[in-house]
Amino acid sequence: MTLYEKLAKDAVASSDIDKSLFDTFSVKRGLRNADFSGVLVGLTTIGDVEGYDKVDGKLVPKDGKLFYRGVELKDLAKGFQSKQRHGFEETAYLLLSGSLPNTEELKAFTKELEEERHLPPFFSKNMILSLRGRDIMNMLARSVLGLYTADDNAEDLSPENLLKQAVSLIAKFPVIVAYSYFGMRHSFQKKSLVIRHPQPGLSTAENFLYMLKGDNYSKLEADLLDLSLVIHAEHGGGNNSSFTTRVVSSAQTDTYSAIAAALGSLKGGLHGGANLKVMDMMENIKANVQNWRDEKEIKAYLLKILNKEAFDNTGKIYGIGHAIYTNSDPRAVLLKEKAEALAIEKGRLDEFHLYAAIERLAPQVFYDFKGANAKVICANVDFYSGFVYDCLQIPKEIYTPIFAVSRIAGWCAHRIEEVTFSSKRIIRPAYKNVCDRIDYIELDNR
Structure with a gap:
């Protein structure tokens, strides 16, 4: 075993925290509340994202809105x-x-x-x-x-x-x-x-x-x-x-x-690179769905993706769903309006219609798959942005x-x-240490 293999093995083992402790100490993993809303950590006048209302402690879906300085x-x-x-x-x-x-x-x-x-x-x-x-x-x-x-x-x-x-x-x-x-x-x-x-x-x-x-x-x-x-x-x-x-x-x-x-x-792949995953997924769908106008065939393949039987076997339909938006993502709505004209100019209208069909069908497939308590989801901005960039002949690297x-x-x-x-305080949240205390051992006795 090499030095780095040994270090990696030990590091992974020492980082294995009992997941039940997160509930024991009421840890907000990912700075998210139990209902997946964000933990309130500050105030701002810059941007505001609306995707749901909170009524009696429950999230009520609504059409998404995004505000820049109140506009x-x-x-x-x-x-x-x-x-x-x-x-x-x-x-x-x-x-x-x-x-x-x-x-x-x-x-x-x-x-x-x-x-x-x-x-x-x-x-x-x-x-x-x-x-x-x-x-x-x-x-x-x-x-x-x-x-x-x-x-x-x-x-x-x-x-x-x-x-x-x-x-x-x-x-x-x-x-x-x-x-x-x-x-x-x-x-x-x-x-x-x-x-x-x-x-x-x-x-x-x-x-x-x-x-x-x-x-x-x-x-x-x-x-x-x-x-x-x-x-x-x-x-x-x-x-x-x-x-x-x-x-x-x-x-x-x-x-x-x-x-x-x-x-x-x-x-990071969980933040800025999502439209690349959408593009990869769409290439896979285009290759495996024979009739792009057949909604039954599209839904069947989306179900295979959710079942981890297709594409990258993660069970994710990329570009569908968002941390805040529920009924709609206003960015996706605006981009889609213009994307159709671009698809016509580039001779890719059939492909655009496939995107639109998946946007419409994926939430229902997701609800059927997850059951009555499934989160309300919609297409997010990443679903169409990759298609737009591809039509603009912009390289994926950028x-x-x-x-x-x-x-x-x-x-x-x-x-x-x-x-x-701001309050001019350095942002410093707390982490609860759950490591057992151990005595120091002299080098010759280890």
Whole structure:
């Protein structure tokens, strides 16, 4: 047995905690209550997620709503879409400042983002292209820490400086992701190294598509990516990466360290990579369901997935169900509305209809499988986002980094609130130690 095999064996054995002790000490595993609602650990004015009502201590399902600084996401999206403009920039302004910008404020904010997109001298070569990496999320986190060295006021925690850092990171994230992707592709896939500089006058979504594809994108493609950035920008303080931002920020550390920690959280397979699992599952379904219009055949295969007899044998229908949303996920509703038009443009309408059929049928299959006490579930945003990205010909390697390109706005808003307006107490929950006390044994007697 090697050293690490022995260490691993001992570590696993010593970490085997009697699960009944969690009930004995009323431990809120995953910071969840017994009814799976989140444990209340703080207050915020940034985002609010509504998926159910609590009536007499019981969760009552309802259509989901998401609010950014009190503005319902649905209204925000309809507002900029009705004027045929992109909305990520004003969404970021709203999250950071707490109010919607007027015309002049939005113009000034957009101009500042445009100027901040440029990376420091030699940063692209030394930090992104020379330090090779296979994972874009790790390259992004490393680059964020590298930006600390280029900031003369990196440790300044004043509100004005925190906002300057926030705007800089929001502007630079799409550039770093695009350059990291092409650097990875060049180093490990032996493909051409393509570096396109951000262009003035383009929105965040347009610039990102330009850096990835040049001018080879349609208005509808840019509109869909912009909507995706808007709907992923914020999701309350309790989601894992935003909570990570607040935990680390409560220690009064610098912005770059806090955001790097949030990126580490988002990279996790249980957080940011869910749409990749949906895509893998859908490929499996498309290969095994012969008639995509036959609801009986679709339901039968979904039941096989739940029975751990198909796909990855985990018993999960990926993209269906959410920790908070019950009847509907407002992000999925908004994305689906636009996704159909994109599917028509790309000649993939039959595939879209298969997605829609699974969205409709999966909850009923789940209820039949679980019984009368089954949780009310719906399609979440990850169910359609992977399909949209695939239609946009966005590489799978940057699905989760796109999430970060969007969520950096929410992270920065939560950081500013935590550093500036919180109780200024370091977040420190308790862990009950359940290890037996043992006497120290001299080395020669072990």
